[in-house]
Amino acid sequence: MFTVALVSTLMAGLTAASPLSxxxxxxxxxxxxxATADAFTxxxxxxxxxxxxxxxVNNWFLSGVHVGAGRNAAILQPTxxxxxxxxxNGTGRDVSAQATSIALPPIxxxxxxxxxxxxxxxxxxxxxxVNLGLNFGxxxxxxxxxxGLRSPWAQAFTPxxxxxxxxxxxxxxxxxQHAVKLAPDAESIPENCVAVTFLAQCATLxxxxxxxxxxxxxxxxxxxxxxxxxxxxxxxxx
Numbered sequence: 001m002f003t004v005a006l007v008s009t010l011m012a013g014l015t016a017a018s019p020l021s022x023x024x025x026x027x028x029x030x031x032x033x034x035a036t037a038d039a040f041t042x043x044x045x046x047x048x049x050x051x052x053x054x055x056x057v058n059n060w061f062l063s064g065v066h067v068g069a070g071r072n073a074a075i076l077q078p079t080x081x082x083x084x085x086x087x088x089n090g091t092g093r094d095v096s097a098q099a100t101s102i103a104l105p106p107i108x109x110x111x112x113x114x115x116x117x118x119x120x121x122x123x124x125x126x127x128x129x130v131n132l133g134l135n136f137g138x139x140x141x142x143x144x145x146x147x148g149l150r151s152p153w154a155q156a157f158t159p160x161x162x163x164x165x166x167x168x169x170x171x172x173x174x175x176x177q178h179a180v181k182l183a184p185d186a187e188s189i190p191e192n193c194v195a196v197t198f199l200a201q202c203a204t205l206x207x208x209x210x211x212x213x214x215x216x217x218x219x220x221x222x223x224x225x226x227x228x229x230x231x232x233x234x235x236x237x238x
Contacts, residue, residue: 031152032232036222037202040145041083042156043229044076044165045197052167052192057178059230062198064134065176074118074132074180076165084134085203088144089117090221101139102156105209106216113213118143120158120182127190130160130182145200145223154224156198160184166193200225 042062057076061083064072077083089103104116117139121131142159156163160182168179180196183189202225210218226232 029152030237032226032237034154034224035202035227037204037225038220038222039085039087039203039205040154040200040223040225041080041085041203042198043201045199045229046165046194047197048194050194052194053165053178057165060178062180067176070136072134073176074134075176076178076180083203085205086118087205088221088223089139090144090219099141100144100221101141102143102145103139103218103220104134105206106213106218107136108212113216115139115216115218120160127188128184129164129188129190130184132163132180132182145225153197154200154226156200158182162186162189162195163198164189164193165196166190168192199229201229202227 044057044060044062046056046058055078057078060076060078061080063075063077063082063084065075067073084104086102086104088100090100102118104118107114107116114136115138116134116136119133119135119137120140120143121133123129123131140158144157146153146155146157162183162185164181164183166179166181168177181193183193183195186195189195200223205220210220
């Protein structure tokens with residue numbers, strides 16, 4: 001697994017790099033082979049072993065738990081069948097941190113279609129953390145999966161420096177287990193949380209997912225991803 005130091009360097013450089021296609025630059029080194037897919041799941045990669053989780057949550061999947069009407073808090077789940085499936089929603093012309101969001105398949109009903117996506121929800125707290133939600137409504141702009149000049153890794157990014165996962169295992173309603181949040185800096189990460197990188201694993205969108213959603217102005221674009229994150233032998237890669 002690659003180190004938190006490398007992750008920090010990559011994240012800090014996201015806004016400065018120009019978004020180019022994956023074929024426009026070759027990276028030096030031995031990296032896991034990537035593919036490109038219309039959809040992906042997000043898999044937790046914790047490079048520094050931690051004792052705050054039992055069992056270990058490395059290679060668990062990003063999902064959501066219901067916490068209110070149209071609101072789902074981001075959490076980790078251990079199995080692929082419970083993972084949320086995402087896609088990149090961009091302008092169709094400029095796939096960049098300023099133009100994309102990480103979206104969920106739109107929710108359809110008799111009254112029409114409702115967008116859904118990954119949302120960043122700042123709130124008052126002593127650590128300046130940001131809640132991560134999988135909610136109704138457009139996903140927050142400024143998120144995606146790195147590629148091209150930015151990084152050799154198929155890694156999710158947001159405007160915040162760190163994804164973190166926290167040990168909040170009380171199964172009370174509204175307090176998710178293995179909660180995933182965002183932190184602006186290392187000093188903001190509480191003792192019950194660790195920094196985590198999310199790697200994109202290739203997935204498939206449901207058939208006909210965009211039929212009848214023209215009013216939502218969705219522009220699905222491909223994303224770099226790995227076929228099976230859990231099967232990667234990180235000792236064989238830089």
